[in-house]
Amino acid sequence: MAYPAIKIRALQAFVAVYEEQSFSRAAERENTTQSGMSTQVKGLELILGTPLLIRERKKFMLTPEGEIVYQEAQGILRSLMATEQAVKEMQGSVGGVVRFGMIPSLTRSALIPALDEFKGEFPDVELSLLEEYSYSLMRRVLDGELDFALVPSTELPAGLTGKFIGRDREMLVSSAAQNKDTAHLQSVSLSALSGARLIVPSRLNVRRKQFDMLLNNHGIKVAETLEMDGMLATLEMVAVTDWVAILPSAICYPDKGGLVRRLNPITDPPISLDYVLVEKAEAAPPRAAKLLAKCLTHHIANILADWGDTFDIENREP
Numbered sequence: 001m002a003y004p005a006i007k008i009r010a011l012q013a014f015v016a017v018y019e020e021q022s023f024s025r026a027a028e029r030e031n032t033t034q035s036g037m038s039t040q041v042k043g044l045e046l047i048l049g050t051p052l053l054i055r056e057r058k059k060f061m062l063t064p065e066g067e068i069v070y071q072e073a074q075g076i077l078r079s080l081m082a083t084e085q086a087v088k089e090m091q092g093s094v095g096g097v098v099r100f101g102m103i104p105s106l107t108r109s110a111l112i113p114a115l116d117e118f119k120g121e122f123p124d125v126e127l128s129l130l131e132e133y134s135y136s137l138m139r140r141v142l143d144g145e146l147d148f149a150l151v152p153s154t155e156l157p158a159g160l161t162g163k164f165i166g167r168d169r170e171m172l173v174s175s176a177a178q179n180k181d182t183a184h185l186q187s188v189s190l191s192a193l194s195g196a197r198l199i200v201p202s203r204l205n206v207r208r209k210q211f212d213m214l215l216n217n218h219g220i221k222v223a224e225t226l227e228m229d230g231m232l233a234t235l236e237m238v239a240v241t242d243w244v245a246i247l248p249s250a251i252c253y254p255d256k257g258g259l260v261r262r263l264n265p266i267t268d269p270p271i272s273l274d275y276v277l278v279e280k281a282e283a284a285p286p287r288a289a290k291l292l293a294k295c296l297t298h299h300i301a302n303i304l305a306d307w308g309d310t311f312d313i314e315n316r317e318p
Helices: 006-022 021-030 032-049 065-088 102-121 134-142 206-217 232-242 251-255 287-305
Strands: 053-056 059-062 095-100 125-131 148-152 159-175 197-200 224-225 243-248 263-266 272-280
Touching: 006 021, 006 032, 006 053, 006 059, 006 065, 021 032, 032 065, 059 065, 059 251, 095 102, 095 134, 095 287, 102 125, 102 232, 102 251, 102 287, 125 263, 125 287, 134 148, 134 159, 134 272, 148 232, 148 287, 159 232, 159 251, 159 287, 224 272, 232 243, 243 251, 251 263, 272 287
Parallel strands: 095 125, 095 148, 197 224, 197 243
Antiparallel strands: 053 059, 148 272, 159 243, 159 263, 159 272
């Protein structure tokens, strides 16, 4: 007895509806109609003889059978795209356009040396970089606007995968001209922030919640706070005023000499930050994107490792 075959289009529709939590947004993502998406999902459920999605409190939830289909569908779609991509890439040299995203913490230190190396080896690849914060970048990867993004580790939306790159540590950053109390690269306690004028990220930034919790738990009272999401602007302000900031070591790497800004690793308690490479779960990035991601992660890992003696930590996945 012949059974109806599951169609790839139906799997794509099912995955898109669950990840977008909307038939209309899924239809826009897959460049089709809302009714078409509904028909594909209903047809898949009919073939399998069981519901895959249920609606609870205005949210789509996977049934146990739907969970299995979702996980398997991601692998199937990714394998199909990888096969198609591999065949195409055999027919020519590495080229095309790579669209990628990075958070400001990483662009200041790792971007230039990585791009110099990559473009020297693959001059035909056209690059498009978007520098934003993590949630926006993850959304763009999920929507297919970016091939990959380099972001802090956090809970990933459905449809994305994250690969650990390295562990960073937070530093107290102040003006080298105004901060005379502590030597450059000398470790400090979080209590050093008592009475300071502290620049903090906005509450949309994943790091803000951690900072607020630490200051509250350790009973540290700062004199004043200023919300600022621009890290480069924060660095400029810190360099010429008495404001201080807590920033990842990666963005501080060009200041390792201590001529303009004084860097003090926070070790009591240590504040860590992991970076991950985020890609779409069911998509196979083109070869050029894979090569660029490998080059960038290599340079990021080297920069983090170069702080090893300062922090006395191993830069590896926990």
